[in-house]
Amino acid sequence: MILSRIILGFLALGPMTGYDLKRHFDSSAAYFWSADKAQIYRTLSSLVADGLAETEVVPGDGAPDRILHRITSAGQDALSAWLDSPLDRQSERDPFLARLFFAGDDRQRVHQLVTSRRGALADFVAELEQIRSRIPEVTRTQDPAAWLRVQTLEHGIASGQHELSWLETLLEDVP
Amino acid sequence: MILSRIILGFLALGPMTGYDLKRHFDSSAAYFWSADKAQIYRTLSSLVADGLAETEVVPGDGAPDRILHRITSAGQDALSAWLDSPLDRQSERDPFLARLFFAGDDRQRVHQLVTSRRGALADFVAELEQIRSRIPEVTRTQDPAAWLRVQTLEHGIASGQHELSWLETLLEDVP
DNA sequence: TTGTCATAGTAGACAAATCTACTAGGTGAA
DNA sequence: TTCACCTAGTAGATTTGTCTACTATGACAA
Numbered sequence: 344m345i346l347s348r349i350i351l352g353f354l355a356l357g358p359m360t361g362y363d364l365k366r367h368f369d370s371s372a373a374y375f376w377s378a379d380k381a382q383i384y385r386t387l388s389s390l391v392a393d394g395l396a397e398t399e400v401v402p403g404d405g406a407p408d409r410i411l412h413r414i415t416s417a418g419q420d421a422l423s424a425w426l427d428s429p430l431d432r433q434s435e436r437d438p439f440l441a442r443l444f445f446a447g448d449d450r451q452r453v454h455q456l457v458t459s460r461r462g463a464l465a466d467f468v469a470e471l472e473q474i475r476s477r478i479p480e481v482t483r484t485q486d487p488a489a490w491l492r493v494q495t496l497e498h499g500i501a502s503g504q505h506e507l508s509w510l511e512t513l514l515e516d517v518p
Numbered sequence: 519m520i521l522s523r524i525i526l527g528f529l530a531l532g533p534m535t536g537y538d539l540k541r542h543f544d545s546s547a548a549y550f551w552s553a554d555k556a557q558i559y560r561t562l563s564s565l566v567a568d569g570l571a572e573t574e575v576v577p578g579d580g581a582p583d584r585i586l587h588r589i590t591s592a593g594q595d596a597l598s599a600w601l602d603s604p605l606d607r608q609s610e611r612d613p614f615l616a617r618l619f620f621a622g623d624d625r626q627r628v629h630q631l632v633t634s635r636r637g638a639l640a641d642f643v644a645e646l647e648q649i650r651s652r653i654p655e656v657t658r659t660q661d662p663a664a665w666l667r668v669q670t671l672e673h674g675i676a677s678g679q680h681e682l683s684w685l686e687t688l689l690e691d692v693p
Numbered sequence: 694t695t696g697t698c699a700t701a702g703t704a705g706a707c708a709a710a711t712c713t714a715c716t717a718g719g720t721g722a723a
Numbered sequence: 724t725t726c727a728c729c730t731a732g733t734a735g736a737t738t739t740g741t742c743t744a745c746t747a748t749g750a751c752a753a
Contacts, residue, residue, distance in 0.1 A: 352620030445527030
């Protein structure tokens with residue numbers, strides 16, 4: 344499934360441990376995917392079982408061993424196949440919109456809901472901007488892959504801001 | 519979980535069958551939630567088991583019976599409790615952004631990916647606009663609950679258009 | 694008249710996601 | 724020096740989600 348392909352995508356950027364991957368999901372990938380720790384480790388195991396990744400144990404003297412995962416050439420092929428496969432219809436799922444849809448005619452409830460979403464979203468956008476600020480400037484010609492990653496991040500920021508401004512107009516209409 | 523609350527939200531608008539719910543998920547709820555048919559029926563059973571909904575069998579002479587589900591007062595309470603409970607942190611998941619992030623420096627691949635997303639998204643937005651066009655105009659003072667549902671739909675349309683225009687600029691940059 | 698679509702619901706298998714709770718050592722602060 | 728947090732990984736249970744395949748009937752079109 345998709346999580347395994349995303350993990351392959353990260354492994355293609357360099358070998359890493361389950362813990363490294365978890366940090367990626369919580370930072371650079373936060374605006375397009377999330378993953379549970381247990382799920383990451385389980386998926387790594389299945390990638391190794393399928394020959395799409397291989398492991399190398401880096402002994403941590405005293406500290407727990409690090410299990411580095413490296414993408415294999417079969418893994419590269421699987422990643423490419425995924426990237427080139429047709430997009431299946433996206434099922435949009437937005438828990439906030441779901442609530443708002445049913446919030447009904449209770450002005451107070453709507454106000455509270457919108458305000459708390461605004462707070463959470465503002466925090467999220469701020470986090471993305473933090474991540475953005477730590478990435479050095481690149482042009483498309485210099486490093487197309489890095490440039491593309493920045494584009495997706497900036498889109499995440501822009502669409503967050505777009506929703507924020509919608510929330511503002513909602514709050515004006517429901518004072 | 520959330521699906522059960524969304525179903526309660528629909529039942530609060532009027533009693534309906536599993537089939538009715540499936541149609542709602544495929545139309546009016548399409549921009550904020552999707553649900554599998556089997557999942558809907560299973561969730562309905564658990565709502566009844568928990569006393570949050572009750573059933574009434576409407577015999578279809580010849581045709582299969584319709585099992586109408588009606589929200590109970592305990593169900594109303596559960597719905598209210600959900601609407602007023604704190605929003606948990608939203609985990610954004612976007613399979614298209616996930617692919618784009620890893621599409622790397624293959625210009626052709628990026629172009630193809632963006633183009634096909636544009637096609638699918640344009641179709642989706644067109645569907646939402648179709649749904650919008652079938653809803654009569656309401657002002658907030660006339661019917662606040664209906665007005666709010668229209669607002670969420672219009673936000674779905676607007677954010678779709680926002681992404682579409684981003685895809686356009688991407689295509690200009692990656693010709 | 695055969696086929697397809699819409700209605701209405703059931704059953705089972707399987708895959709994926711989440712939650713909780715562990716082991717185990719290192720670092721830094723109150 | 725206790726407590727919390729970070730690193731690194733494992734184990735198990737449970738919940739959700741998805742897919743496939745069924746039973747039935749009515750309506751409509753080729």
